[in-house]
Amino acid sequence: MAEMTGNINTEVDHLFRKTYGKLISSLMNKYGATRLESIENAVMEAYYKALKTWPYQGKPEHPQGWLYRTAQNAFIDIIRKETRSGETDLTDKHTSDLSIEEHLVDESVSDPELKLLFLICHPYLSKEDQLAFMLKTLAGLGDREISRALMIKQATIKKRLMRARRTIKEKSIKFEWPGEHELQSRLKMVHRSLYLLFNEGFYSTHQDLWIRKDLCLEAMRLCKYLADHRLSNTDTFALMSLMCYHISRYESRLDDNNNIVLLNEQDRSKWDPYFIKLGHHYLEKSASSSEEKSKYQVEAFISAQHCMAKNIESTNWKLLKLLYEKLYYFDKxxxxxxxxxxxxxxxxxxxxxxxxxxxxxxxxxxxxxxxxxxxxxxxxxxxxxxxxxxxxxxxxxxxxxxxxxxxxxxxxxxxxxxxxxx
Amino acid sequence: MKEFMMIFIGGDYETNDMSPEDFQRRMNLWNEWVEDLKKDDIFIDGRALKNQSKMVESTGLSTDGPFVETKELVTGYFLLKAKDLEHVTTLTKGYPDYDLGGKIEIREIQAF
The missing domain is CATH 1.25.40 (Serine Threonine Protein Phosphatase 5, Tetratricopeptide repeat)
Structure with missing residues (x-):
């Protein structure tokens, strides 16, 4: 029984991890990207304070707001100690605290988080650093967890994160939306990162179940927000559709012992109809656009074929052959x-x-x-x-x-x- | 019923090595433990202590601490209501920080 309660708690309550990206991005939005390291330290200090007080005094009424204010105060303290002056104007630009607290409570993605995603995909940051950096700042994983999720040594992860922080500082990268001329190329990078993030969760076979599924859900959360945002394009919809189809099969692709179950042995009644429907919705949205086809769209069409077939026999394999050949043309x-x-x-x-x-x-x-x-x-x-x-x-x-x-x-x-x- | 103090020694967190999830997990464990003790009407009060301290001597001179190694530092306390020392000892199972080298000293509070 004690074990069960423990499980329920760890399943349900991930407030710290889930708030992390919001806290970091809100503070970056207010104080600028180049202060990232101090912001990260401040957020950790807020968590430390929560750990040391909440068990006795109880959880505050608005935990996210409490964490934000505590992190902000810790940040201001850190900067004052660094600059040895109380007068510095820290604010990067004017933002109202009210709206920050409002979106913190919201379960969905916030604009600062999406801005952070675009920052992570900045061409100055190397591709290999981006994924680790995204898992750290947006998904709220620690170095050890990232190392486990990506199966890369912790020291290497640390190095990558350091390099990303240093690049932002040295190149004075601003916390802002990409300009009109670079939007499409940056969007491509964002899609690539979300796709990688999702696949890390979907295809990795290591034991930490919560990390795996959470990587998928994190990618979907960000992708859905982007899809509903003015900056999205056809690929965003196709990618969202693809993730929906895949996640609908999440539970049936592994057996009770965590072994991979091949498609022809999967129990199709376990496929989640909600996500299949959502997949159709975004695929239609993507296909109705006149923009050029991409690998995401082809992959989504492939998944749609599987999801719509009642069983292996009635699957349209002829069409799938054409689709896979098309996919290979995009993705060798x-x-x-x-x-x-x-x-x-x-x-x-x-x-x-x-x-x-x-x-x-x-x-x-x-x-x-x-x-x-x-x-x-x-x-x-x-x-x-x-x-x-x-x-x-x-x-x-x-x-x-x-x-x-x-x-x-x-x-x-x-x-x-x-x-x-x- | 007598009153006791559980004094937590050592087991301080290396915060730069903890992930948000680590914080959460540890806090959940503390929450559960405190909730259990409250439910059984054992818990009276408790607090965590910061590391910084001051030592004041008869000369009026004060110096800044901590004065002991981190692993000997008092990190917090519980005030509890229980039958006897044995009873309190059985309650220490829920302490979350053994894995960090933390330990617990139990002392009975002197009554009238």
Whole structure:
């Protein structure tokens, strides 16, 4: 029972993490981007103070407002100590505190958060720093959590974050909306980052469940806000639609032991109709525009095909073949080809599937070799090549990163060996 | 019923290494513990203490602290109502900061 209450609490109450991006971006909006480091310290000080007082005095009536005011006061203290003068005008530009408190209480994204997202995607910041920086400042993850989520050493994450902060300071990057001339290129970067963020959550297989799903939901929260914002374009809608279709299958793509369940084995009754409907809505919005097609739109169309099909048999594989070929034209990734292998198998084009699979290099699947091996197993099952199946499964087991996964693979291998004996 | 004090020693937070989620988790644990003690009518009062301190001596001279190592620093206290020392000892299970090297001293309050 005690354990259950604990779970409920950690599930429900993530106020600190969820308020973090709002606090940081509101303070940046008021005091400028170059003060980021002091702002981060101030927000942490507010959390520290909350931890040391709320358990005794109770949670304040407006916790977010309390955190904002406390962080703001801590920030002013920090700057005064730095400049040794009480007279400095800290404000970057005039903003009313009332509106800040109003949007803090709001569950949705705020304009400062979206501005922060555009700042993170500034061309001065290197692409590899951007994702870590986004997870830190917008999603409210700590260095250790980012390191776990991205499976990159904590020291490297620290370095990336330092570099991002330093760049903002050295280049005096302003906390503002991108200008008309750079809007489209910046929007492209924003979409790319949101897509990466979502995929990190969706495809990673590590144990911290809350991080995984939260990365997805964080990407969707930001994307939805952008989609409803004046700065959005067709790609924003397509990306939002794609995320909706994917998340609708979130619960059914892993079994109780956290193993990947392939599409043809997923329980379609578990797919969330709400998100499928929302996916349709945004895809229609995206498709109705005359703007050029993009990889997001093609990917959304692919997902839509899966979501609309009642089962594997009635899926329109012919159309999917065209769509995956189109997708590969936009995005030359071997993962796309693996999907194409599966499509060929469903169309009984076994020879084509084998030729394609033989051309895919395992070396291009750094973080997720299991997917490659599983598709290989599918292919060789159709070819009835017992030797290859066992070989691929053994390789999958030795390259598997998680204990649960390798257990699952060993189980599969045992079953195949046994059925072969009979 | 007697009155007791739980004195929390050490287990201070390295704030630069804590994520918002870490703060949250630890606060939830403190909340649960205090709530449990309140529910059973054991909790009278409690506070966390800041690290900065002053020491005043008979000469009137005062010096700025802390005076002990962080791991020996008093970080907070509870005032409780309980049967006896044994009873209070059983209540220490909910303390969230053992993992940070924190420990608890229990003292009975001198009654009339």
């Amino acid at each position: 990734q071997d993962l796309v080809l693996l999907n194409l292998v599966i499509v060929h198998l469903h169309l009984d084009e076994i020879t084509e599937a084998k030729v394609l699979f033989d051309n895919i290099s395992i070396n291009n699947f750094n973080s997720n070799k299991t997917i490659y091996y599983m598709v290989g197993v599918e292919l060789y099952s159709r070819l009835k090549d017992q030797f290859q199946i066992e070989l691929l499964l053994e390789r999958a087991i030795s390259s598997s990163g998680s204990e649960k996964e390798s257990h699952f693979l060993k189980d599969k291998l045992e079953k195949i060996k046994r059925s072969n004996q009979h």
